[in-house]
Amino acid sequence: MSGKYLVTGGAGYVGSVVAQHLIEAGHEVSVLDNLSTGFREGVPAGAAFIEGDIRDAAKWLDSSFDAVLHFAAFSQVGESVAKPEKYWDNNVGGTMALLAAMRDADVRRLVFSSTAATYGEPVSTPITETDPTAPTSPYGASKLAVDHMITGEATAHGLAAVSLRYFNVAGAYGEFGERHDPESHLIPLVLQVAQGTREAISVYGDDYPTDDGTCVRDYIHVADLAEAHLLAVRAATPGEHLICNLGNGNGFSVRQVIETVRQVTGHPIPEVMAPRRDGDPAVLVASAATAREKLGWHPSRPELAGIVADAWAFAQRKG
């Protein structure tokens, strides 16, 4: 059955890919984005576009919407340490306003873009949703605060809600890919080296307690992530707040990622050693057993080479 959905942050990387998937599945999509970090071209053709802030969501939200998929947020870990107020204001304050607008408009279904950063330094690997949450940055803390707000909203007011905790999202889908300004994520930065717009990739630390000394992450294809959102909209149950990790359960080190980019692009990719980056845990790998069991989610693009190849095709297209 087709539905009508508000996608906040649908001009950003993940939001645009999810909006595109919703449209392809026959749903009606409105994107709400203030373009503070997103791009107008990121809004899929076929979506209605509202240029505006989530704080003003009440202006556009009415009971004709079946659900909100909420991506709009600031997401730079380092920036959040330098400017925590910016993260509390937008990520938490903005979401409070959005939840109030949903209550007033009687829109009672929500899928929220949460993050592995809510866990902080893991106590064990792979990370499960019942593990302790001790974020090491205001970014992670702001997302965790929203998760708590949503739990309260479900319990008190019957919201049907799912939070999806992303591990390292990568890859591209059609014309939608990763594009941040400034870029801070590993795969797009390594691809810039392959394209010749960056001389070398800095490896942030090679003295971690991992096989090759560099940090290990769980990379997930953005299209697999998008599929989980469509399943989550359907699985959301009134009065319940389901939290699911999204990852492939396989860890790749920074050096393995660089090597994969060498193989995919045929470029030598020079590396330079750099100090550790503050707040980087050594290993972040997900258990996605809850997503498999409760959402029926089965990622179909788990291979790192395939994820990198799609990101590379996107990077080349945009030049």
Ligand SMILES: O=c1ccn([C@@H]2O[C@H](COP(=O)(O)OP(=O)(O)O[C@H]3O[C@H](CO)[C@H](O)[C@H](O)[C@H]3O)[C@@H](O)[C@H]2O)c(=O)[nH]1
């Ligand atoms: O130039 C670089 C960039 C990154 N890295 C390393 O590559 C790994 C991946 O870094 P990313 O910045 O690509 O991703 P993060 O794991 O830091 O970030 C992810 O997890 C964060 C929470 O931990 C946030 O959720 C963030 O939005 C999400 O992309 C890290 O070990 C990082 O130190 C480098 O060595 N060199």
